[in-house]
Amino acid sequence: MEDIRVLIIGGGATGVGILRDLCMRGIPSLLVEKGDLTNGASGRFHGLLHSGGRYAAKDREAAKECIEENIILRRIGADFIEETEGMFVRLTSDDPLYKDAWLEGCEESGVPVMPITLTEAKEIEPALSPNAAEAFLVQDAAIDGFRMAWQNIASAKNYGAKFWTYHEVIEILSENGKIKGAKLRDNITGEEKTVYCEIVVNAAGAWAGKVAALAGLSVRVQPDKGALIAFNRRIVNRVINRLHKASDGDIFVPHGPVTILGTSSISVDDPEDTSTSREEVERLMRVGEEMIPGLRNNRILRVYAGLRPLYIPEGGVAGRGASRGFAILDHEKDGLWGMFTIVGGKFTTYRLMAEKLSDQVAKKLNNTEPCRTAEETLVNAPTEDEKESAKKYFPAFGLDIATHRLGRVRFARVSKALKKFPSKRILVCECENITLAEVEEIANEETTHNLDDLRRRTRIGMGTCQGAFCALRAAAAYYRVKKGKVNAVKEMRRFLEGRWKGIRPALFGNALRETELTRAIYELSFNIEGEMP
């Protein structure tokens, strides 16, 4: 029997934010997620920490929230944010009147903007189009959704939080108009179990409508697909936004060694539909090229899509016209005490959304503790001394990024393993310099159920080779950690098929070449098809 008061459904940014918030207020909570953390939109977006500039012209309230949260997250989440800064660029073909409205919006929402000359802009962003007419600097940054979620979890666990991944809610239980609990299915073992609680929070993102339906409620969520392209190098040094009315393919976000171009906005019916097509790639490329002329010379690593859970109130619209704001629905008004749904919103404001929702939950539970999520740092970073002494064993390029990924406690364990066992210094991933010791550290965690879980935590398979070399090594490491209880060949095959999904819509240029290398290794040299006699 789990001793909890609140059950949170959904392991995206909002869900993990709520878990941390409630637990910090002393409210015992459990988060359940049907897959791995961030397998929805929180792991499938461009990883942009908005300065608010994107919304300044249209939605000042959203812009204001963004800049406030931007400042808070830089303070509490330095390990998942890369402070790149951002630039808004107006091309000669873009309406100058829009810029005026934008500047006014920024001013009123408190979004700091610094105009720079075109010469300066070209100097710091040499890839920029010669058709740039004006440029402004803002406080955008790059944010890592995977890391952010796991660091929220790590922090929440310090306050007694519980979380179960691969647990899907199959029934929401109530009695006399009051929430009683929920029935769950363990998606790994198939086993079913019941948890009892006073409050259920539906933070299921694009699946929120489906979850609400389990409680007999109707919440209209329109999944809105955003496709993105990841390129294999840092094409730009800062987030580059096109200064025009928000549209497809007009934002570039640099992340470590890669750059993300996004996004599209297409309404879809199925919250599982993250498919992408050649046509979407072409459209994004066409618009992207207007800002970065040599774009096509860069290799595409992969294409992926996430689903924005746009909330459509009665009579509202879908698509880009729909609000990027969020809504909290207390279903007490629908006759179900203890049930909440939170929908819409943006990754940048996840903490604020969690705070507002938690305020309402706390009130309902007569808890008067204030929200403290904005004050406390999410993870403890290793000290400079600890980093310095680990330098001898870590691959030079991988050290800093590994500290961000691992946090102090895990970093200490990985450093120790590297020091003690030279064989664990082998690089599983040569693209991003990830050692066997780190892969084993994460593979050992009970939340790791397959190579994709391992990938989201360590970045194996996310670099240039897209798994061609590391699928084998990661599968082997995983197999050994699991003491031979998994089929390594099946695991690597599944992993490579997952990578293929993102490569396939952009199968030209060097992505095609890399695919042939992958086939040469796994089909010719390893005969992966010959797995069973």
Add this chain to the structure above:
Amino acid sequence: MKTIVIGSGLAGLMAAYISKKRGDDVTLLASGAGTLAQNSGCIDILAYTKDKTPVTSPREAIESLPETHPYKKIGIKNIEAATKEFLSLVSSYGLPYCGDLDGVIKVSTPIGTLKSTSYVPYSMNGAALFDAKKIVIVDVERLKDFYGDILRDNLTKHLPQGIELENITIDLSINGARDVSTIDAAKRVDLKEGFDKLVEELRPHAKEGVVFLLPQILGLRGDKAYKALIEVLKTPVVETTCLPSSVNGMRLVRIFCRAFSDIGINYVENTRVIRGVIDKSRVEAVVAKAMARNVKYEGDKFILATGGFLGGGITLESFNNARESIFRLPVWMPEGEKNWSNEKLFGSCPQGFATAGIMTDNALRPVDRHKSVIYENLFVIGRNLGGYDLFFEHSGNGVALASAYHAAVQSVK
């Protein structure tokens, strides 16, 4: 006859070799190191039919291939002659191969699957595994990309019951800070102290009925280390395939290098051919970018062996825009997004993109959409050819050798 071969993968090297043997004056133009070092060096003729049924006799299976398949243009006689030439070449340079066209050889992979192929060095022939009482799977300390435990798990499923499998880890005392590859280990075994260490580590396990299964580390010098090892251990030893770069591919690179210098082939490295000089329907010369200037190579006969997407001979900078960059030959490719690739990377039908390539007549001269020959003295070989998915059917090296031979033996006016 002056023959110019462009490309230094297995196809190009073989074409140059056969052309020279037949008396041509041969120049081979190579832009880089070529793909042979990445090549497993297993001569796959045909291991799967188009619905992924395993082939038991490549000779028979080739008969039922569609007319568009390169093998059908080359013909079984040429395939046979090509493999014969290859076998005699490798054997005379100290790396004899075994195999034939009427059956398949099973090779063990580092993940314990078995791979069917047609010709391999004796060290890779997996037949001994089936007759073993006990297979000792040998991991090497610090060696990357070989996992004896996974190999054992999977290999068991493919072997007759009753064969005992044991994992051991040996130490070849390989120094240095970076990760150890099979090539590092093979170089170590080529040295006397490395070889002695290998023997010392294996000897205690070498008993009656034992077969050693090793990563591909038995030296880069032909079968020297392999022969010496089975002689002292008096037990069979089998090598697996490996990740690129491949030890066996490197062995072949060395063989071709030695053969070329022995028979006198003009091998020009670091020269990227950028265009052809055309006179009506004949190629007169090719122009190559050398270190500092462009150089023109005139010839009577030209053989294009620059590879496909992987080798770089065919590029696809954007959808529907495949290019062969030297002669601007038309590249056939399946049309439409659906036909371009399958939903799954691995599966039971060939990938459309892998069949993209240049279409030819039966003499392997490039043809246009109307099947008319474009240049009468230009021959297209290896992965430049369209109409087959070599990764799916396992036929890459077979087509490379056979097409090289077929192109090399033809005279031009």
